[in-house]
Amino acid sequence: MKVSYYPGCSLHGTAKEYDQSVRSVSRALGIDLEEIEDWSCCGASSAHSTNFKLSIALPARDLIAAEKKTQDVMVPCAACFNRFKTAEHHLSHDPALKAEVEEIVGGRYQGSIAIRNPIDIIANDIGLEALSAKVVKKLAGLKPASYYGCLLLRPPEVCRFDDAENPVLLDRILTTLGAEARPWSFKTDCCGGSLTISKTTIVTKMVDKLMKMAREAGANCLVTACPVCTANLDMRASAGAKLPVFYFTELAALAMGQEGPEGWFKLHQTDPRPLLQGLGLL
Amino acid sequence: MNTFLEEVNEKINGVPIQRCYHCRKCTAGCPMTSAMEHNPNRVIKMIQMGRREAVLNSATIWLCVSCETCITRCPNEVDIARMMDVLREIAIGTGVGAKEKNILKFHEAFLTNIRVGGRINEPSMMVHYKLKSGDLFSDMAMGMDMFMKGKLSLISPRTKDMKSVRRIFEKTKQS
Numbered sequence A: 001m002k003v004s005y006y007p008g009c010s011l012h013g014t015a016k017e018y019d020q021s022v023r024s025v026s027r028a029l030g031i032d033l034e035e036i037e038d039w040s041c042c043g044a045s046s047a048h049s050t051n052f053k054l055s056i057a058l059p060a061r062d063l064i065a066a067e068k069k070t071q072d073v074m075v076p077c078a079a080c081f082n083r084f085k086t087a088e089h090h091l092s093h094d095p096a097l098k099a100e101v102e103e104i105v106g107g108r109y110q111g112s113i114a115i116r117n118p119i120d121i122i123a124n125d126i127g128l129e130a131l132s133a134k135v136v137k138k139l140a141g142l143k144p145a146s147y148y149g150c151l152l153l154r155p156p157e158v159c160r161f162d163d164a165e166n167p168v169l170l171d172r173i174l175t176t177l178g179a180e181a182r183p184w185s186f187k188t189d190c191c192g193g194s195l196t197i198s199k200t201t202i203v204t205k206m207v208d209k210l211m212k213m214a215r216e217a218g219a220n221c222l223v224t225a226c227p228v229c230t231a232n233l234d235m236r237a238s239a240g241a242k243l244p245v246f247y248f249t250e251l252a253a254l255a256m257g258q259e260g261p262e263g264w265f266k267l268h269q270t271d272p273r274p275l276l277q278g279l280g281l282l
Numbered sequence B: 001m002n003t004f005l006e007e008v009n010e011k012i013n014g015v016p017i018q019r020c021y022h023c024r025k026c027t028a029g030c031p032m033t034s035a036m037e038h039n040p041n042r043v044i045k046m047i048q049m050g051r052r053e054a055v056l057n058s059a060t061i062w063l064c065v066s067c068e069t070c071i072t073r074c075p076n077e078v079d080i081a082r083m084m085d086v087l088r089e090i091a092i093g094t095g096v097g098a099k100e101k102n103i104l105k106f107h108e109a110f111l112t113n114i115r116v117g118g119r120i121n122e123p124s125m126m127v128h129y130k131l132k133s134g135d136l137f138s139d140m141a142m143g144m145d146m147f148m149k150g151k152l153s154l155i156s157p158r159t160k161d162m163k164s165v166r167r168i169f170e171k172t173k174q175s
């Protein structure tokens, strides 16, 4: 299948390994990614925290550019995904706002394409069976706590692709890869990502709590689909609390026997290689 | 003249906040209450009582991380997350400013970075934030580590059609 691709700024910077693993896994699964031409940043929480109209107009510029091709757009960053979905929601419910934003951006928004997260595309379009067929190395012994964070699923009437309180698609993908996803009740608890730079002490407490709860659930790592969550969890946990954090696509690439994972793992703050070597997975 | 409640409702442009029946489900799920001086439900009450200055001058409205847990769980669809955005906009727009100065400075540095390049360049955004906030040394070691690993680069691809990006900023500017 062909989809448009919106990497967002993080995937070109601190979340390189997410970008590369999404591309690599997509290629293997027959998902053809076409980067949106000349995209710009979605504005993230800084735009909506201070300027509502700006927070709709920035993603609208990208959506309008994406609509030149009639295919769904894959948005791997949960933060961008949320901003795109929120913009879509307001543009399709508020005609006056839509007209104003179209004038600001200089183009018409049709609402003709679906905004999709890679979890959704892989679990629902490619399917777990097809994914399973590509697995050459079961991730036995890996016990991830899947972490969706806040921005993938909330609010449900905007995001809706999995349950908002107890989502399962990421767990199912991980199980398909041969890992033993641990049940825990903090899948969608907030990690404080948007305050990670300006309010570090508060955020460290939030991250430590998540790490502690993941350990209590028997997990030996955390898995995300968001560069903001990953950066935050990986950077802000205190020394004693740290668990390795993976992008789910890095683990998919590893299980599919692809080139690349080892190089990506070197980029993590908390080196996950000892864990994987101990399990004979690297 | 509008009451504070009317002003907030008008800007939210959705479910009026007086639909809240004060069950405090929002507050029970909010991850930031321990850091906030007024919990989310209390902010609603304060708005209803017209306590404009106290609300706009609070750290609470800046500490809300927009996790959307409150709106997800509210039985009356009161959109507290959006309400917090609105309160921040009013605080900026009326010159009250931000009780949590560095949080606003971070947002400003972030948006300036987009206005200049269309996309975020993480190192230059951080330098800008650090100069503005005066918080010069935290995260230095981590930044160097990421730099050495090749994760941070001073030059990253930018948006080419900057005219359209600048136009968006120009046209959405709040007086």
Ligand code: SF4
Pocket (backbone or CB within 6 Å): A007, A008, A009, A010, A011, A040, A041, A042, A043, A044, A077, A079, A080, B120
């Ligand atoms: S959320 Fe982050 S990565 Fe996504 S476009 Fe916005 S700033 Fe860039």
Ligand code: SF4
Pocket (backbone or CB within 6 Å): A078, A079, A148, A149, A150, A151, A152, A189, A190, A191, A192, A193, A194, A226, A228, A229, A230, A232, B067
């Ligand atoms: S970083 Fe925080 S705000 Fe972003 S998705 Fe993760 S939990 Fe939510």
Ligand code: SF4
Pocket (backbone or CB within 6 Å): B019, B020, B021, B022, B023, B024, B025, B026, B027, B041, B044, B073, B074, B075, B076, B077, B078, B080
């Ligand atoms: S959950 Fe809704 S109704 Fe209950 S206190 Fe919060 S805002 Fe009010």
Ligand code: SF4
Pocket (backbone or CB within 6 Å): B026, B029, B030, B031, B032, B040, B063, B064, B065, B066, B067, B068, B069, B070, B071, B080, B081, B084
């Ligand atoms: S959006 Fe803000 S107020 Fe609502 S639960 Fe999250 S942090 Fe609390």
